[in-house]
Amino acid sequence: MGQLDGKVVLLTGAARGMGASHARRLVAEGAKVVMGDVLEGEGKALAEELGEAARFVRHDVGSEEDWDGAIAAARGFGRLDGLVNNAGVLQNARLKDETHEAFERLLRINLHGTWWGLRKALPLLREAGGGSIVNVSSQAAMKSYPGLSSYSTSKWAVRGLTKVAAQEFGPDGIRVNSIHPGGIEETGMFGSSGASEEIIAQRKALIPLRRFGSKKDVSDVVVFLLSDASSYLSGVELPIDGGSIV
Numbered sequence: 676m677g678q679l680d681g682k683v684v685l686l687t688g689a690a691r692g693m694g695a696s697h698a699r700r701l702v703a704e705g706a707k708v709v710m711g712d713v714l715e716g717e718g719k720a721l722a723e724e725l726g727e728a729a730r731f732v733r734h735d736v737g738s739e740e741d742w743d744g745a746i747a748a749a750r751g752f753g754r755l756d757g758l759v760n761n762a763g764v765l766q767n768a769r770l771k772d773e774t775h776e777a778f779e780r781l782l783r784i785n786l787h788g789t790w791w792g793l794r795k796a797l798p799l800l801r802e803a804g805g806g807s808i809v810n811v812s813s814q815a816a817m818k819s820y821p822g823l824s825s826y827s828t829s830k831w832a833v834r835g836l837t838k839v840a841a842q843e844f845g846p847d848g849i850r851v852n853s854i855h856p857g858g859i860e861e862t863g864m865f866g867s868s869g870a871s872e873e874i875i876a877q878r879k880a881l882i883p884l885r886r887f888g889s890k891k892d893v894s895d896v897v898v899f900l901l902s903d904a905s906s907y908l909s910g911v912e913l914p915i916d917g918g919s920i921v
């Protein structure tokens with residue numbers, strides 16, 4: 676028996692990185708998954724590999740129209756029990772150097788995308804009698820990192836939005852939690868950080884568990900938060916960072 680048998684989950688940013696890991700794991704746990712992403716080739720290929728339990732939709736999380744398409748795909752599975760707001764992008768720039776255009780572009784995906792997701796999923800989750808929303812924030816929403824001005828802003832905002840949504844959606848049986856990964860290896864984002872091997876080794880030495888996280892580490896927590904095993908958890912912010920935030 677899977678931990679998510681019978682549940683339908685909408686997952687954003689599902690084509691690669693952690694999203695692809697979550698998609699595989701959700702299907703393995705018995706869920707039906709609507710996989711959204713802007714990377715059509717990778718997303719479609721993974722959905723095909725996963726079979727009838729997975730459907731890919733081209734879904735830019737900053738677009739209201741695309742959200743309507745993703746929600747319609749969930750309706751095609753008959754219901755919606757969970758949403759994982761995973762899509763995100765990173766931008767390395769000091770506050771003094773970043774253009775306003777770049778700041779807005781990042782917020783449109785990381786923050787507005789989550790905001791749309793919360794609003795668009797609500798009616799179907801209500802219809803299902805409740806559900807679970809997992810917002811992917813970051814360790815960068817728990818402490819400050821110079822050079823990540825727009826990224827940190829977006830992830831701190833997602834942390835706050837999660838709390839408000841947990842309060843507002845709770846009476847409908849909808850739980851809303853945020854997760855805060857530290858450095859997670861083998862993701863597009865980790866690979867694009869631009870850090871030298873020396874810097875990476877220094878960062879690793881500061882993690883109490885002395886290793887970066889794996890995609891599986893995060894998928895395990897996502898499954899838990901979507902499952903009935905976490906049925907009394909809402910408004911929680913969960914670091915997945917080897918003990919770095921203490």
Ligand SMILES: NC(=O)c1ccc[n+]([C@@H]2O[C@H](COP(=O)([O-])OP(=O)(O)OC[C@H]3O[C@@H](n4cnc5c(N)ncnc54)[C@H](O)[C@@H]3O)[C@@H](O)[C@H]2O)c1
Nearest residue numbers: 688691692693735736761762763813856858859862863864
């Ligand atoms: N990798 C890390 O170390 C790390 C740490 C903390 C938090 N996170 C967060 O985890 C989430 C997943 O990131 P990842 O590390 O797997 O990175 P990734 O770059 O491998 O995957 C991100 C996915 O989001 C998709 N995406 C980008 N813009 C989109 C848009 N407008 N609409 C829909 N999809 C879009 C990408 O195409 C990609 O498939 C992100 O929210 C990220 O901020 C990552």
